[in-house]
Structures are given as C-alpha cells and as structure tokens.
Amino acid sequence: MRTSIATVCLSGGLTEKLHACAAAGFDGVEIMEADLLAAFESPEEIQALCRRLGLSIDMYQPLRDIEGVSTGLFEENLRRAEAKFELMERLGTRLVLLCSNVATATVADETVAAAQLGALADLAAEHGIRIAYEALAWGRYVSDYRDAWRLVQLADRPNLGLCLDSFHILSRGHDPSEIESIDAEKLFFLQLADAPALDLDVLSWSRHHRLFPGEGAFDLVGFLGHVLRAGYDGPLSLEVFNDTFRQTDVRRTAQHAQRSLRWLADRAAAAGGWSTGRLAPAQPPLGVDFVEIAGQDLAAVDEMLDRLGFAFAGRHRSKPVRLWTAGDASIILNEQDRGLEPRIAALGLLVADAEAAAEHARGIGAPPVFRRISAGDQELPAVFAPDGTEVYWADGPASASWRAEFGGGLASADGLLGIVDHVNLTSPWQDFDETVLFGAGVLGLEAEASSEVPGPLGLVRSVVMRSADGAVRLAMNLAPPAAPALPRHLAIRVDDAVAVASAARQRGMEFLPVPDNYYDDLAARFALDPAFGARLRGLGLLFDRDDAGAFIHGYTPTIGGVFLEIVQRIDDYRGYGATDAPIRLAAQRVAALQLTSW
Amino acid sequence: MRTSIATVCLSGGLTEKLHACAAAGFDGVEIMEADLLAAFESPEEIQALCRRLGLSIDMYQPLRDIEGVSTGLFEENLRRAEAKFELMERLGTRLVLLCSNVATATVADETVAAAQLGALADLAAEHGIRIAYEALAWGRYVSDYRDAWRLVQLADRPNLGLCLDSFHILSRGHDPSEIESIDAEKLFFLQLADAPALDLDVLSWSRHHRLFPGEGAFDLVGFLGHVLRAGYDGPLSLEVFNDTFRQTDVRRTAQHAQRSLRWLADRAAAAGGWSTGRLAPAQPPLGVDFVEIAGQDLAAVDEMLDRLGFAFAGRHRSKPVRLWTAGDASIILNEQDRGLEPRIAALGLLVADAEAAAEHARGIGAPPVFRRISAGDQELPAVFAPDGTEVYWADGPASASWRAEFGGGLASADGLLGIVDHVNLTSPWQDFDETVLFGAGVLGLEAEASSEVPGPLGLVRSVVMRSADGAVRLAMNLAPPAAPALPRHLAIRVDDAVAVASAARQRGMEFLPVPDNYYDDLAARFALDPAFGARLRGLGLLFDRDDAGAFIHGYTPTIGGVFLEIVQRIDDYRGYGATDAPIRLAAQRVAALQLTSW
The missing domain is CATH 3.10.180.10 (2,3-Dihydroxybiphenyl 1,2-Dioxygenase, domain 1)
Incomplete structure (x- = not known):
C-alpha cells in the first residue's frame, strides 16, 4: 500500500519536511496550506523538489468553511477557491481536501449545502481537480461521515468524493462498519490517526493529542479493515496533530510515523487475511535470555551481584565481558564502553524464530544494530529500541548457544534467586x-x-x-x-x-x-x-x-x-x-x- | 489573614518544602501524608522543624474512603484512622482532612454515612482531633459541599466540620453563595485553587491543571468573599495539583504561591470593603514611559533605530546609556551589561503614583530591583518580572524627569513614528x-x-x-x-x-x-x-x-x-x-x- 503523511505532523520548514518524508520512505505527502505560505520556495519549486525526491503530492489543504452559507458568502468562497485551484495547478496536485464548515455555516438545509458542493466541484473540474469532502467531528451541521456521504450523493458530481479520517469517526464513537457500504470510487482519501482515551472536548483532543497508529486507544486495525473491505485502494495517510511531534526532530518523527503505518498495514492485512503489506510473522517473546549492563568500570556491579547471590559464570573468551547467572536469570557485564556510566544497554529475548523476529522488525523499520563479531561467536540479530537499548533475539525456549563463549566461572549461585x-x-x-x-x-x-x-x-x-x-x-x-x-x-x-x-x-x-x-x-x-x-x-x-x-x-x-x-x-x-x-x-x-x- | 499551603503543591522532599514555605512567608502548611511517608525524618522531628521555622501544621491529609461503607469495612477503616490519629499526636497537629469517599462507598443512605462520620469524630475526639470533611467533585455519593454540610449537621459532633475547596465547588458549577448560610464555627478549613477553563473530566482537570489564584478562569475573589462573609477566620490555604509546579524550583514556587494569596486577599478585601489584608492601592498604568534594550554592543540597534526614523536624543551624563525617541516612544540603549546579547531588559510605566505602585508590588512580594544611582539621577522604583525584565514606575501621565540626564542629541525624528x-x-x-x-x-x-x-x-x-x-x-x-x-x-x-x-x-x-x-x-x-x-x-x-x-x-x-x-x-x-x-x-x-x- 502507498503511504503518505500530512506535513502538519512534522516540525521545521516545508522543504525539511519533504526531505524527511522521502528519507523515511513515504510515497507521498499531503501539504497543509500554512506550510506552503511560510515557505520561500515557489509552488513550482515545491513541485519540482517533490518530483526529485520521488514524493507525490497526494492532497492539498487550503479550503475551509465553504458550504452551507448564504448566497453572497458562497460567491466570495468560490472566488477564494478559484485562486487556490490555480495555485494547485502550479503545485501540480489534483486532489483538494474540503472539511465540513465549522464557522460560517448558517443554512441547515442539506439541499443548499449539496448544491454549493456541486457548484464548487464544477469550478474545480475546470481545473481538473477532485474534491475530497470530510466531516469534521465538530462541524456545524456535518459532523458524521454518513452525513457527508449523503451530501456527496446528493451533489452527484464525478469529481466530488469523500475523505475519511479515523479520528473524526472514532472520537465521536460513530460506527465505522457502515464505511463498507460506500462506493469504492467515492473514497477519495484516507487519513489515519490514533488518540489516547481522553475525556476532553473533541476539538482540543484532535488538535493537540492525536497519536500515530498503535500508540493510542482507537481500534485502527478494525477501522482500516472496514475501509479496505469497501474497496479503497488509495494511500494510507497520517494526519496527526500532536504538540510533541511539532517539536521533535523532523527526520526521527517521519521515521516513527512510517513505522506506525507499516505496523498498521501488517496488522490490518493479517486481520483481513490479505497478503499485501504483510511482514514476516511477529515473534512474541517466550522469555528473557539476558540483560546486559554496560559501562567503563563495572566492578561495583560485580560486587553487588555477588552479594545478592548471583554466581560468576565466566569471562568472554575475546572481549572484556563477564557473565553472572542465578536460576534462569543471566546478566552480562560489558566493559567495552569507554567513558560511560553503568546502565542497562541491551536485552536478549527468546523467541521461536529469531531470524523471523528480526525480519519482522526490519520490515517495520526498526534500525538494526551493528556489533563486531569474532570468529566463532554466535551472531544474534538485533535492533535499537527508541531509547537506544539494543534488543537481541535468540531461538528459544532454551537459552542460546552464546553461553559457550564464556568460561572460567568459579562459583555457583545460592539457589535463592530466580x-x-x-x-x-x-x-x-x-x-x-x-x-x-x-x-x-x-x-x-x-x-x-x-x-x-x-x-x-x-x-x-x-x-x-x-x-x-x-x-x-x-x-x-x-x-x-x-x-x-x-x-x-x-x-x-x-x-x-x-x-x-x-x-x-x-x-x-x-x-x-x-x-x-x-x-x-x-x-x-x-x-x-x-x-x-x-x-x-x-x-x-x-x-x-x-x-x-x-x-x-x-x-x-x-x-x-x-x-x-x-x-x-x-x-x-x-x-x-x-x-x-x-x-x-x-x-x-x-x-x-x-x-x-x- | 494567615496563609497556608499544602505540601503537595511543591517539588522536593518534605524538609525542603517546609524551608521553602517558611522562607516565602507562609504561616502554616497542610502536610500531605505521602510527603511524610517518603521522609526519613520522624514525625517528632517534623514537628520540631516546623516549630523552629515558625510554621504551624494546620492540617494533615491521611484519610480517604472512610464513610458510606459496610459495617465490616468501616471497622477496618476506624482501625486505620486510629493509627493516623496517633501519628498526628506525634506530629502535633489537631486537624485532619477527610475527603468524601470516591472508591469504596456502597451505601447511598445518608443516615449511615452520617453515623459513620459521627463514630469517626468520636474516635478523633479521644485524641483531641477535629475532622474537616470535604466533598470531592468526583465523590461517589457526596460531591457537592451542600451535601457534605447536610451530613455534618446530621452527624452533629462538635469536632466535625467542613473543609471547603474552591476547585471542587467551582469546577462543578455549584453556587458558592450558599456558603454564607453555613455556621462559621463549622467552617474548619479553606483550600483555594484556580484552574483554566478546560472541557476535561474533572478528575484529570483537578489532578494536573490547577493553578494558583489569579492565574485561571475561576472567580476566586467572589468565592472568597462568600467564605469571609460566612465568618470564616481560619487560614487561606492553597492546594494546587499542577504537573509543572511539581517540577519547578521549590523556593520559587513557594514565593509564587505566596504572592497569589496576597493578591487574592487584597482583591477580596477590596471587593468586600474590608481593611484587613489591604495593600497600597494598585496603580493601573497610563502609558509606556520607555523600553530599555540592554547588551554589550548595541551599535546595530543604533543603526536600526536611525533607519526606522528614530531621533538620537542624547547620551546619559554618567553611564554608557543612550536615548532614542520618536513621537511618544522612548527607547533606552544600555551598554552596561557585559557579555550579553541585545535584549529587552526593562520597561518603564507611567502611573498616577509611582511610589504607591511600588508599595503595592512589594506588598504582593515582587522582588525589588537594585540599581546604582549617581548623584542627581532620578531614582525610579522597580521590581523584577518573573522572566527577569525590570519594571520601573514613574509619575505620569507626562514623561518623567529622568530625560534631563541625557544630553547631546543631534537629530529630530521624521515625524512618521508614533x-x-x-x-x-x-x-x-x-x-x-x-x-x-x-x-x-x-x-x-x-x-x-x-x-x-x-x-x-x-x-x-x-x-x-x-x-x-x-x-x-x-x-x-x-x-x-x-x-x-x-x-x-x-x-x-x-x-x-x-x-x-x-x-x-x-x-x-x-x-x-x-x-x-x-x-x-x-x-x-x-x-x-x-x-x-x-x-x-x-x-x-x-x-x-x-x-x-x-x-x-x-x-x-x-x-x-x-x-x-x-x-x-x-x-x-x-x-x-x-x-x-x-x-x-x-x-x-x-x-x-x-x-x-x-
């Protein structure tokens, strides 16, 4: 599946965001108008940069508060919209997002709103542009995707369809299963966001607290299943307003975002029995193989482990590394780190298939660990956790063969530890x-x-x-x-x-x-x-x-x-x-x- | 009025908190049980330290989920409470806070809850202890201060009264005017907290987002007026759960807290026409006298002001300080700061009575500014804003006589600036x-x-x-x-x-x-x-x-x-x-x- 992300998810200027999205492996972006306005690059330059980076501009977001208004105001809105359609031609994108009116709507009549959507669509058609209409959770008259779908059907224009956003649907508790009854060719775009369970007004919740899929309380796997069963085949796009991601390093956040989509696509495919987007099967851990404490000088840790009742199980044959064990617990002390204080640096997990676990992790995009291996040493696959901890996998459930690399243990544990x-x-x-x-x-x-x-x-x-x-x-x-x-x-x-x-x-x-x-x-x-x-x-x-x-x-x-x-x-x-x-x-x-x- | 503060408002360990409260000028503290449990000092040591610091321990907070429960559970609760009453004797405090049951209440019958409150009060009386009962906004059966007051009347024990907390009353929108009908001798304690207007569940709002009085959206001046008109004459105490204050420097937060109480007492006294707690009258500013930009080298600022059309109005007769003016705007450039980049360092305000403004500020507790003055120089009173900006006052509305200290100006402004x-x-x-x-x-x-x-x-x-x-x-x-x-x-x-x-x-x-x-x-x-x-x-x-x-x-x-x-x-x-x-x-x-x- 193609992946996309709204530029509003990321920190920095527009060109930095585009570089970061491309580097993280996204296929496309949604450009938020505010990002373009604050950029010194012309729309033509942005279009050319995206082309060089291999990014499609999947959607542009410049319109708001268009429909459900008085005739005079609507004429004014059309004038504004036309300027944006001209801009989109310079940008080279053909899909525009239209959110349901939150501020200026005064006409509750659906036929008026549908007629205005139709007129806007006709104007867009002159520029070869399609409109994706989205129900915002706090829209004035339209706040439910089923109402938006009814308006789209009433307006009945080939270039007018829907944008679905998981936040606006799940935050209001609307049943997502009815998505399956929407015509596939009318599902123009899909925006995905998770969120924590918060009892907060939906506008603040949406603007500040969204999360990437897999990090919140929403059932995004189930949600995406409905959308895919409806026949949607456009990109999976992230639109995550979050105060933290606005501040953190743009490259790192883009990678993080990409991993969340790969995870979601894998889970949804697994749930739906599809093969597209599937990774190697995840390997739930069976137990902890070892914990590694690293630092320049670990003598105090040796003493502490000895006093606690751990047994010294030997030194590594070629590195300044020691092994302590007690019961099924193994602690590796690694003094290869120069100038660092003692800390938990690595974790070994036992899984049914270590290579599959690593392949799954790489498929999601976890960064692999490089470690120098001497001849004959066991090579365990590993990735970095976000906090820098190295996570290794070994085939289990029994402990792995790397123990043979240690020798010269002198004591045995007192049997009290576990x-x-x-x-x-x-x-x-x-x-x-x-x-x-x-x-x-x-x-x-x-x-x-x-x-x-x-x-x-x-x-x-x-x-x-x-x-x-x-x-x-x-x-x-x-x-x-x-x-x-x-x-x-x-x-x-x-x-x-x-x-x-x-x-x-x-x-x-x-x-x-x-x-x-x-x-x-x-x-x-x-x-x-x-x-x-x-x-x-x-x-x-x-x-x-x-x-x-x-x-x-x-x-x-x-x-x-x-x-x-x-x-x-x-x-x-x-x-x-x-x-x-x-x-x-x-x-x-x-x-x-x-x-x-x- | 006496001032007090709950130790939970502050960061650090209990003894650090007590020192900070004393240094900030508080008369007493409420000790949260968690702070005592985590302290290595014995209750007797804490009592002695408070005595040395001149702090009374106005209340202790160890009880929760006591009333409205089954008979068996209540017996267990009494046993727990008795241990706490013994601890309070060691601590030397005679008032205990009891919040309405939020977790274990199963009996909705008011007569049962009142009888249990009465039994608890009788047990407390044996230790010479009084109980202040408080309705928490999310209490299981008691969440309104008027319900708590009814239970206290039903129980009818001399050592059982009420604790009022502005957050729990104002967050639920309960009318605070009925406080005036409560017997003054039953108002055992008063806790004050402000809060921003948030549409969030009341528990999260209370636990994370309270503010000191004057910083939020609640009408605390009006609230305190009702409590004072009811005849309450105990301390004004702050109980402010806030994620930020839990992290910031304990001494600074305590000063900040004390200032908020002084401000509130002044405002409430002014509103009620009382003289107690009154400060010198506040002096609303009439205009900006000057803005000072300070830094080691301000040549680039001189150039910028010149190009904008400001007039160079002269040098100070004894310091490396220059004055630029245009219309009614005066900018002072001060090169006395060594090694600092150009920044806005001070602000002069015109008020009707500069000395009264400074006295009002000192009464609230704003830290005064010391500045070396040469013979004949105008001495303006000033305090530091929290961000370090110096704020000066001069008698207005016309600009102050310090201008005479500058001489040698060469140009006049082009008349365009304002x-x-x-x-x-x-x-x-x-x-x-x-x-x-x-x-x-x-x-x-x-x-x-x-x-x-x-x-x-x-x-x-x-x-x-x-x-x-x-x-x-x-x-x-x-x-x-x-x-x-x-x-x-x-x-x-x-x-x-x-x-x-x-x-x-x-x-x-x-x-x-x-x-x-x-x-x-x-x-x-x-x-x-x-x-x-x-x-x-x-x-x-x-x-x-x-x-x-x-x-x-x-x-x-x-x-x-x-x-x-x-x-x-x-x-x-x-x-x-x-x-x-x-x-x-x-x-x-x-x-x-x-x-x-x-």
Missing part, C-alpha cells in the same frame, strides 16, 4: 509514544494500563508492556521534562524475598534505605503481623497487597544509571508495587544528593 | 502562569483570551495583558519546552506604515523577508486592490483584517534577542496579526539558520 520479573526502561518525554509502538509493533508485547507516580521532581508516567503469559514484562517510564534522567532497573523474581535479602545482608549488601514512616504506615494500612513488619523494616523490604495476592520487594542502591530490584509475588499479585514507587523515588533522590538533614 | 503599541515578553513554559499573575496582580493589567500560534518548532502560546484603555499592552509568549528561547520585541504604532517602511528603506533598512506565497494568499483571502498588494509585497509588510478594521505591520531583522515591529491599526482593529505570526516565526527561523535552499 528469573527476570521485569526490565525497566526509561524514555525522555518526547519518545514515550514511540517506545510504546516499539514494544507493541516490534517486540509483540501488549500494553497494560498506564499509571502516574508522583516523584519528588514531578510525575513519572509509566506503562508496562508484557507478553501474553507475563514471561516478558518491560516497564517503560517517562521522566518529567525538567527532571534529570531516571535510572533504569532490572527486577529479579524470587521465591522468598526475606531469605534472599537476609543472605545478601550477611554477605555485606546494603539495600536502599526506606523511611521508618513508611513502615509505620504499612502496619496501619495492612494490619501486618508485627513480627513480619519488623522483619521487613529490618531488611529494608517493601510490601504491597491487592485483591489477588501480595508483593514483597527491595531495591539495591543505584550504581551509575542502574539498580536492581528483588521481587516476590505471592499468589496472583499482578502489579509492580506502584504505591511504593514514590517512596523509592524520594529515597533515591536523598541518596543521590547525599542529603542528611537540611 | 507610540509604543505593545511590548512582547517571553517566558519559559514553567513560568507562564506566574507571568500572567504578575501582569494582573503587580501591574494591574487584564488578560485577553489566550491563543496558540503554530511555529516551525512547536506551538507558541500567547496571551496579551492590557490596561483598560489599551494604552499599555504586554504580549506574553510561551515557547515550547524543547525549542530555543524566542526573541522579544517591541511594536511601534504609526499612522502610516507604508510611509514609514518606504522612508526606512530609503535610509537602507532591510525588513524581515516575507515569502511570495504569503502575498499570493493575501490577494486570494482579502480581494486586495492589486496595487496595494504589490506595495505591501515590495516593502515586506504584512496585512490582516477583522470585522472592525485592518492591520498593516512589518518586522525588522532580529538583533541578538530583540526585534522591532511597525504596526498600523486601521479603524477599530483590536488584534495583533496572529494569523501572520506563523509566517514571522518561520521567516525568523530561516534567517537564524541562514537557510537558503536545502
């Missing part, structure tokens, strides 16, 4: 939605409900993306814009957190200090057995309970940009101790600032 | 609301409707604050978080913009280039006389029209962080050419990047 419960990644505020799309589209995970945690330097937004069986869970955190970067962490699930913490303390481990006030409240909230409460307090462990079970957990100090968490899930507790997260954020800040008393 | 139409200030996103409060509270201006301008690097939010007669207008712009700082500008109103621009061009002036595409669109939009359109295009002037008149304007290039605008208002045009602002922002970016073709 498996990777979840890995936490963080992203700057402008990359959050992209990270969610990556989790869903590239990694095959599903988003749980998002939450907000009040930290001492602002709200931290969080969403957990998980595989269907919970074997892989990635917690994505969004730091407040003005706050320093958050550390990332890795949570190890154990059978007995108290035993693990006790043993670790005996080996000299110090956990992140937790305020006494927290334990006083814990006792009040949960009517805990006092001896158990005292045990938690003595070990610095935290506790939560929900309807299905309970949760015991504790945090290590932060080393550079990484810390570990020990978690125990009792019965069917499904959360992550979110009520304890503010305590952790505050304690980490105290530790980072070395605040004692003020 | 007066200062508006001065544009910019603020980083976190200071925007504070800037609006400064304009209203300190300068005596009123906010017009705010707007959003799409620029190439994101949306620019803008609000114009003006004096009643429009003689002083400050346009405040908010740059997108990720974008570079915006330049500030100064607009000079003239009678004939075409003549001014023509004369300036003859003197070698180059205006900011405007794209041809803009002029093509102008012709289509307004059916302009072609000769007039060509004249605008030749001079680089822009044009707008509304129902009341028209607007001709043009921009100089940006020098450092400042540019000038020439504006002509035809008939009763009241705007600022907002539709042209995207064109300007794009052209300025092209000029700044020296982009030619890409």
Whole structure:
C-alpha cells in the first residue's frame, strides 16, 4: 500500500519536511496550506523538489468553511477557491481536501449545502481537480461521515468524493462498519490517526493529542479493515496533530510515523487475511535470555551481584565481558564502553524464530544494530529500541548457544534467586509514544494500563508492556521534562524475598534505605503481623497487597544509571508495587544528593 | 489573614518544602501524608522543624474512603484512622482532612454515612482531633459541599466540620453563595485553587491543571468573599495539583504561591470593603514611559533605530546609556551589561503614583530591583518580572524627569513614528502562569483570551495583558519546552506604515523577508486592490483584517534577542496579526539558520 503523511505532523520548514518524508520512505505527502505560505520556495519549486525526491503530492489543504452559507458568502468562497485551484495547478496536485464548515455555516438545509458542493466541484473540474469532502467531528451541521456521504450523493458530481479520517469517526464513537457500504470510487482519501482515551472536548483532543497508529486507544486495525473491505485502494495517510511531534526532530518523527503505518498495514492485512503489506510473522517473546549492563568500570556491579547471590559464570573468551547467572536469570557485564556510566544497554529475548523476529522488525523499520563479531561467536540479530537499548533475539525456549563463549566461572549461585520479573526502561518525554509502538509493533508485547507516580521532581508516567503469559514484562517510564534522567532497573523474581535479602545482608549488601514512616504506615494500612513488619523494616523490604495476592520487594542502591530490584509475588499479585514507587523515588533522590538533614 | 499551603503543591522532599514555605512567608502548611511517608525524618522531628521555622501544621491529609461503607469495612477503616490519629499526636497537629469517599462507598443512605462520620469524630475526639470533611467533585455519593454540610449537621459532633475547596465547588458549577448560610464555627478549613477553563473530566482537570489564584478562569475573589462573609477566620490555604509546579524550583514556587494569596486577599478585601489584608492601592498604568534594550554592543540597534526614523536624543551624563525617541516612544540603549546579547531588559510605566505602585508590588512580594544611582539621577522604583525584565514606575501621565540626564542629541525624528503599541515578553513554559499573575496582580493589567500560534518548532502560546484603555499592552509568549528561547520585541504604532517602511528603506533598512506565497494568499483571502498588494509585497509588510478594521505591520531583522515591529491599526482593529505570526516565526527561523535552499 502507498503511504503518505500530512506535513502538519512534522516540525521545521516545508522543504525539511519533504526531505524527511522521502528519507523515511513515504510515497507521498499531503501539504497543509500554512506550510506552503511560510515557505520561500515557489509552488513550482515545491513541485519540482517533490518530483526529485520521488514524493507525490497526494492532497492539498487550503479550503475551509465553504458550504452551507448564504448566497453572497458562497460567491466570495468560490472566488477564494478559484485562486487556490490555480495555485494547485502550479503545485501540480489534483486532489483538494474540503472539511465540513465549522464557522460560517448558517443554512441547515442539506439541499443548499449539496448544491454549493456541486457548484464548487464544477469550478474545480475546470481545473481538473477532485474534491475530497470530510466531516469534521465538530462541524456545524456535518459532523458524521454518513452525513457527508449523503451530501456527496446528493451533489452527484464525478469529481466530488469523500475523505475519511479515523479520528473524526472514532472520537465521536460513530460506527465505522457502515464505511463498507460506500462506493469504492467515492473514497477519495484516507487519513489515519490514533488518540489516547481522553475525556476532553473533541476539538482540543484532535488538535493537540492525536497519536500515530498503535500508540493510542482507537481500534485502527478494525477501522482500516472496514475501509479496505469497501474497496479503497488509495494511500494510507497520517494526519496527526500532536504538540510533541511539532517539536521533535523532523527526520526521527517521519521515521516513527512510517513505522506506525507499516505496523498498521501488517496488522490490518493479517486481520483481513490479505497478503499485501504483510511482514514476516511477529515473534512474541517466550522469555528473557539476558540483560546486559554496560559501562567503563563495572566492578561495583560485580560486587553487588555477588552479594545478592548471583554466581560468576565466566569471562568472554575475546572481549572484556563477564557473565553472572542465578536460576534462569543471566546478566552480562560489558566493559567495552569507554567513558560511560553503568546502565542497562541491551536485552536478549527468546523467541521461536529469531531470524523471523528480526525480519519482522526490519520490515517495520526498526534500525538494526551493528556489533563486531569474532570468529566463532554466535551472531544474534538485533535492533535499537527508541531509547537506544539494543534488543537481541535468540531461538528459544532454551537459552542460546552464546553461553559457550564464556568460561572460567568459579562459583555457583545460592539457589535463592530466580528469573527476570521485569526490565525497566526509561524514555525522555518526547519518545514515550514511540517506545510504546516499539514494544507493541516490534517486540509483540501488549500494553497494560498506564499509571502516574508522583516523584519528588514531578510525575513519572509509566506503562508496562508484557507478553501474553507475563514471561516478558518491560516497564517503560517517562521522566518529567525538567527532571534529570531516571535510572533504569532490572527486577529479579524470587521465591522468598526475606531469605534472599537476609543472605545478601550477611554477605555485606546494603539495600536502599526506606523511611521508618513508611513502615509505620504499612502496619496501619495492612494490619501486618508485627513480627513480619519488623522483619521487613529490618531488611529494608517493601510490601504491597491487592485483591489477588501480595508483593514483597527491595531495591539495591543505584550504581551509575542502574539498580536492581528483588521481587516476590505471592499468589496472583499482578502489579509492580506502584504505591511504593514514590517512596523509592524520594529515597533515591536523598541518596543521590547525599542529603542528611537540611 | 494567615496563609497556608499544602505540601503537595511543591517539588522536593518534605524538609525542603517546609524551608521553602517558611522562607516565602507562609504561616502554616497542610502536610500531605505521602510527603511524610517518603521522609526519613520522624514525625517528632517534623514537628520540631516546623516549630523552629515558625510554621504551624494546620492540617494533615491521611484519610480517604472512610464513610458510606459496610459495617465490616468501616471497622477496618476506624482501625486505620486510629493509627493516623496517633501519628498526628506525634506530629502535633489537631486537624485532619477527610475527603468524601470516591472508591469504596456502597451505601447511598445518608443516615449511615452520617453515623459513620459521627463514630469517626468520636474516635478523633479521644485524641483531641477535629475532622474537616470535604466533598470531592468526583465523590461517589457526596460531591457537592451542600451535601457534605447536610451530613455534618446530621452527624452533629462538635469536632466535625467542613473543609471547603474552591476547585471542587467551582469546577462543578455549584453556587458558592450558599456558603454564607453555613455556621462559621463549622467552617474548619479553606483550600483555594484556580484552574483554566478546560472541557476535561474533572478528575484529570483537578489532578494536573490547577493553578494558583489569579492565574485561571475561576472567580476566586467572589468565592472568597462568600467564605469571609460566612465568618470564616481560619487560614487561606492553597492546594494546587499542577504537573509543572511539581517540577519547578521549590523556593520559587513557594514565593509564587505566596504572592497569589496576597493578591487574592487584597482583591477580596477590596471587593468586600474590608481593611484587613489591604495593600497600597494598585496603580493601573497610563502609558509606556520607555523600553530599555540592554547588551554589550548595541551599535546595530543604533543603526536600526536611525533607519526606522528614530531621533538620537542624547547620551546619559554618567553611564554608557543612550536615548532614542520618536513621537511618544522612548527607547533606552544600555551598554552596561557585559557579555550579553541585545535584549529587552526593562520597561518603564507611567502611573498616577509611582511610589504607591511600588508599595503595592512589594506588598504582593515582587522582588525589588537594585540599581546604582549617581548623584542627581532620578531614582525610579522597580521590581523584577518573573522572566527577569525590570519594571520601573514613574509619575505620569507626562514623561518623567529622568530625560534631563541625557544630553547631546543631534537629530529630530521624521515625524512618521508614533507610540509604543505593545511590548512582547517571553517566558519559559514553567513560568507562564506566574507571568500572567504578575501582569494582573503587580501591574494591574487584564488578560485577553489566550491563543496558540503554530511555529516551525512547536506551538507558541500567547496571551496579551492590557490596561483598560489599551494604552499599555504586554504580549506574553510561551515557547515550547524543547525549542530555543524566542526573541522579544517591541511594536511601534504609526499612522502610516507604508510611509514609514518606504522612508526606512530609503535610509537602507532591510525588513524581515516575507515569502511570495504569503502575498499570493493575501490577494486570494482579502480581494486586495492589486496595487496595494504589490506595495505591501515590495516593502515586506504584512496585512490582516477583522470585522472592525485592518492591520498593516512589518518586522525588522532580529538583533541578538530583540526585534522591532511597525504596526498600523486601521479603524477599530483590536488584534495583533496572529494569523501572520506563523509566517514571522518561520521567516525568523530561516534567517537564524541562514537557510537558503536545502
């Protein structure tokens, strides 16, 4: 399927936007009039630039508030429109968008509106131009695509058809299945946008909070299915008004946009049983193969892992890389990075077919990772997550053969530790939605409900993306814009957190200090057995309970940009101790600032 | 009146918040339980710290979802509450906030809820504690303060009263005048918050978008009047959940908060005819006395002013400061700043009584400006605006005597120029609301409707604050978080913009280039006389029209962080050419990047 994007989705000037769209692989663009007016290049230059870049100008958006008006005003509107049709000839585009009148319509009579649409279409026909009429969700008299379709039928001109926009239809809760009854040759254009579930007036929601497909709450796969079953064969075009994308790097946003369309086309094709637009099948992860911590000097991490009860499982035969294991959890320490603080740098996932997973990811457009491989080393395919984390795939469910590259391990784990419960990644505020799309589209995970945690330097937004069986869970955190970067962490699930913490303390481990006030409240909230409460307090462990079970957990100090968490899930507790997260954020800040008393 | 603030309004840890509240002049605080739980200091330490700082702990907020529940759950709730009452004794506070049940209430019967409130009050009485019951706007059964008042009357306990919160009452549109019929001794506490007009679900609106009084759309002056007429004499306390204030510097936010309360108390006292809490009378500005541009090297600004037609009116007798004038507009160029780029640094306003204006500003808490004065120099009182601009007052309406300090002017203006139409200030996103409060509270201006301008690097939010007669207008712009700082500008109103621009061009002036595409669109939009359109295009002037008149304007290039605008208002045009602002922002970016073709 051809892909297109409205220039209003992107930051910068028009020529920058066009270059970025072409570089990201779009076939065409919709040009918003405001972008052309602010450009110093003439329409002829823009046309020529698009031709050189291989971009079609699929649609131009200069008209508004045309139909449903008094005769005098309509004459004036026709004069304005004719000037725009002449401009479109200079631009070399033949399709114009007409949104339903939101401001100046005063005539509620459909026959008047249809007659005016017809007259406009006749004028457009003199210039060889087609008109795509779209019902805006807040249109004065026309706000439903079914009303727009009726007007188009009433006007009955060959060059007058519909533009469908998923936002305007789904935001109002209009049933999209009736799209299938529209004549295919009257579906002139399709605009796609997702959006978060917000109880906000539809105009503000539309103008500021749209998202790329796969990042919001709309069922775009189902929506696109209806449009394709109706016989639409034009481009899939994105029209996403979003305050963030207006600010972020134009090239990156264009790539991000292109990935969302490829994901959507693949999902819709899979749902509809079509072969067009299909990628290699996604590979939902079966488990975490390894987590890699990288940095110039990881001696403090070695010490921490040893005290926690991990076993040193050996050194890599040719690189400054070490392996620690415990139960099914493997942590790789990589000291190839020069001058960087310790951080979670890579993640290995086990899938049924690693090559297919990589091919799927490349098909969507995730950037591949290059890593130098020595002779005989296992080569795992990998891509970069939006936050720069490298994600590797290995054939599973058993752990992969790269372990043979490590030798000389001396100890064995104490048997108390378990498996990777979840890995936490963080992203700057402008990359959050992209990270969610990556989790869903590239990694095959599903988003749980998002939450907000009040930290001492602002709200931290969080969403957990998980595989269907919970074997892989990635917690994505969004730091407040003005706050320093958050550390990332890795949570190890154990059978007995108290035993693990006790043993670790005996080996000299110090956990992140937790305020006494927290334990006083814990006792009040949960009517805990006092001896158990005292045990938690003595070990610095935290506790939560929900309807299905309970949760015991504790945090290590932060080393550079990484810390570990020990978690125990009792019965069917499904959360992550979110009520304890503010305590952790505050304690980490105290530790980072070395605040004692003020 | 005593002032108080909820610790949840501020960023940082609890002890930092307490220090900041004391430094800003608050008399007391409401402590949010989450802040205490995350603190390493014991309740006794917090009590002692507050005593040392001179802060009372006016209220503690640990209870939720207590009343309207099954008997079994209520017993559990009482147990939880008792632990909190014990904690409050350690903290040394005797008033607890109880919000209406939002999550666990299942019993709609008012007599049950009232009986449970009564039982809770009896338990509290054993600890000497009073309960302030508050209707949350999204409470399950109690969401209106009048319902809460009925329950309090039904329960009829001496230590059970009401907490009123302006947000919960005004956001739901409940009539606040009925507050006056509540018994004064039952008004235990008052929480104040403003909020912007948003059509958003009330929970999100409340949790993320509250503002300090004077910054939003609520009539807090009227609201407070009702509460004071009811006989309330407790503290005025702020409870403002706002994503931005959670992130910004705690000391600055506390000062900002304190200023908003002083402003509100003054306004409410003035409206009610009370003398308590009154400041010196505000002095609405009569005109702009001068605008000062400061920087290390202002030669390019001298040249620009000369070409525009300003007259060089002399040098200061003792400082590297020059004066340019034209009509009633005076621009001071100040080269005392070392190492800084040219920028608008100060603004002089003419008022009836400059000393009263300064006293009013100091009463609100605006930080005073210190400036070295030589013998015989005029000393003007001044304060800093939140963005660092210095604002001076001089007795008007005629211009002030400081002009005598300048001598040696050589030229006279060409008579084409006029007066200062508006001065544009910019603020980083976190200071925007504070800037609006400064304009209203300190300068005596009123906010017009705010707007959003799409620029190439994101949306620019803008609000114009003006004096009643429009003689002083400050346009405040908010740059997108990720974008570079915006330049500030100064607009000079003239009678004939075409003549001014023509004369300036003859003197070698180059205006900011405007794209041809803009002029093509102008012709289509307004059916302009072609000769007039060509004249605008030749001079680089822009044009707008509304129902009341028209607007001709043009921009100089940006020098450092400042540019000038020439504006002509035809008939009763009241705007600022907002539709042209995207064109300007794009052209300025092209000029700044020296982009030619890409």
